[in-house]
Amino acid sequence: MRYVAVSALSHPGLLRERNEDSLVIGPWTLCATVTESPQTLVFPLGTPLVVAVADGLGGHPGGDVASALAVRRIASVGPALSSDDAVRDALNACNRAVYEAAGGDTGGELAAMGTTVAGAVLRPDSLLVFNVGDSRVLAATRDGLHQVSVDDSPPLEPGRRTTSIVTQCLGGSASYRAIRPHVRAEPLSSGDRYLVCTDGLTDPVPPEVLDEVMREHDDGRVAFELWKAAIEAGGPDNITLAVVRVLDA
Structure with a gap:
């Protein structure tokens, strides 16, 4: 059996007053809090398991x-995100929910609140990568670290x-959009490793540094070292990340 x-x-980083990032791993969520020490969770690979980050719009x-x-x-x-269509439907429902919670067309103090989202749904032999906005999913392969999500950013x-501008997100406007x-499918094998993160990691830390950290550290250390790299680069934004590894029993 695989796990x-x-x-x-x-983490809020060094310059922000509060953390507006959130994280989901299966049924577990972490919202607007601080965890300087990585938390590790292990799940059997069977029922769809979602790992995602969301970055509230600054x-x-x-x-x-x-x-x-x-x-x-x-x-x-x-657990119901077993297909491309199911993931799209869930994200469209999130978009509507964020807009309505902001007050809908009537507006209010939360008018135009919004968030990016990026993540992966792990299934027994494949995973579904998804995103809206500029939070990212990256795959660590023999050839290095490469992005498998798609940034919603202007050229x-x-x-x-980097740029702080996004061309689409969940909510984020006074009128519904x-x-x-x-959403894309990727094959999944034992030993595969993925990085799901907000731009508080990828904006200050160059791709070659991310790749080096992922290569040099094992699962128990790499999340901390990635966070440390963002802090040493100035920690200009909230930093949220999840390192995903597929393991044999």
């Missing part, structure tokens, strides 16, 4: 509310590696 080990943490009120709402809703339907200006979630 899934997930090591995760969530500059909007209620980013923490939006990200928590998204991950809790995803956690509640996680980068020459000389720039439909989304087009990115």
